[in-house]
Amino acid sequence: MDKYGLIGDPITHSKSPRMQTAAIKSAKLNATYQLLNDHGEKLSAIMERLRKSNVAGFNVTTPFKQTIIPFLDELDVTVAKIQAVNTVKNVDGKLIGYSTDGSGFWQSMPEIEKPINVVIIGAGGAAKAIIGAAPLTVNIQVFNRESPAFDEHKAQLAALFGLELQPLSQLLTQLESVDLLINATSVGLHDNVSVLSEADFELLKANALVIDLVYRHAQTSFLEYARKTEHQTMSGLPMLVMQGAHSFKIWHNKIADIKSMELYL
Numbered sequence: 001m002d003k004y005g006l007i008g009d010p011i012t013h014s015k016s017p018r019m020q021t022a023a024i025k026s027a028k029l030n031a032t033y034q035l036l037n038d039h040g041e042k043l044s045a046i047m048e049r050l051r052k053s054n055v056a057g058f059n060v061t062t063p064f065k066q067t068i069i070p071f072l073d074e075l076d077v078t079v080a081k082i083q084a085v086n087t088v089k090n091v092d093g094k095l096i097g098y099s100t101d102g103s104g105f106w107q108s109m110p111e112i113e114k115p116i117n118v119v120i121i122g123a124g125g126a127a128k129a130i131i132g133a134a135p136l137t138v139n140i141q142v143f144n145r146e147s148p149a150f151d152e153h154k155a156q157l158a159a160l161f162g163l164e165l166q167p168l169s170q171l172l173t174q175l176e177s178v179d180l181l182i183n184a185t186s187v188g189l190h191d192n193v194s195v196l197s198e199a200d201f202e203l204l205k206a207n208a209l210v211i212d213l214v215y216r217h218a219q220t221s222f223l224e225y226a227r228k229t230e231h232q233t234m235s236g237l238p239m240l241v242m243q244g245a246h247s248f249k250i251w252h253n254k255i256a257d258i259k260s261m262e263l264y265l
């Protein structure tokens with residue numbers, strides 16, 4: 001039986017085992033998908049164990065998305081662009097890293113028929129994945145709080161994508177022309193706080209779509225405020241399903257049964 005799974009820390013809350021197991025069952029594959037490490041385990045120890053056990057493939061989540069790179073044998077082009085990995089496939093003993101977050105995000109979106117203005121709040125791994133896979137028709141602006149990490153984020157976005165990172169404090173004046181507003185920060189993940197206030201959403205273009213990548217709670221404060229101002233909203237769950245479906249395709253070379261995956265969210 002082929003062994004697949006997830007590494008990260010923490011991972012006990014993850015929806016991926018149930019989602020991937022549903023797709024494996026639907027495709028009648030002889031495979032398992034499980035959590036592959038304990039809390040506090042070192043990445044080097046995890047990787048040694050996974051190689052020894054001849055794991056067939058696995059997903060990678062925080063905090064290992066970047067630090068796993070030196071442990072891999074090859075990187076797909078999707079990784080070279082953003083220097084983060086969320087999917088690994090074992091091909092004849094070679095561990096190959098891929099990123100499906102960006103393609104998963106854009107595939108979860110309604111079809112984009114004309115050029116749109118996109119604002120991403122946050123400049124971490126998820127933001128970079130979305131920027132790296134963005135269609136040419138979107139015009140992207142990225143904002144981050146002025147934290148100690150601001151200058152590093154700014155240098156990375158400039159080097160990787162030629163984009164100029166802007167301070168979050170300057171976002172409000174831009175909101176009236178935004179078609180798609182994305183929260184790509186971790187604000188709201190462990191608490192019920194929103195990175196923008198309810199009053200900020202009053203400034204947002206009337207028919208803008210608001211997406212919160214945080215998917216632990218269906219109703220985050222960020223989306224609650226957006227609904228109050230009658231904006232369209234979408235949670236991070238469709239992205240979660242699509243990035244998982246793309247990982248499934250990489251491992252099994254089969255189209256995942258999205259409907260069965262959605263049942264287990």
Ligand code: NDP
Pocket residue numbers: 062101121122123124125126127144145146147148149150184185186187189195213214215236237239240241243
């Ligand atoms: P990173 O840790 O790489 O980046 C986090 C970002 O959030 C940074 O820009 C950070 O800014 C910002 N941030 C953290 N705290 C605050 C705060 N208090 N105020 C303003 N900004 C803040 O995380 P990821 O990019 O990997 O993930 C971001 C979010 O996206 C998470 O909630 C994650 O769960 C979600 N996600 C969802 C996916 C899905 O399938 N739906 C897939 C991947 C991620 P700074 O560096 O200045 O601290």
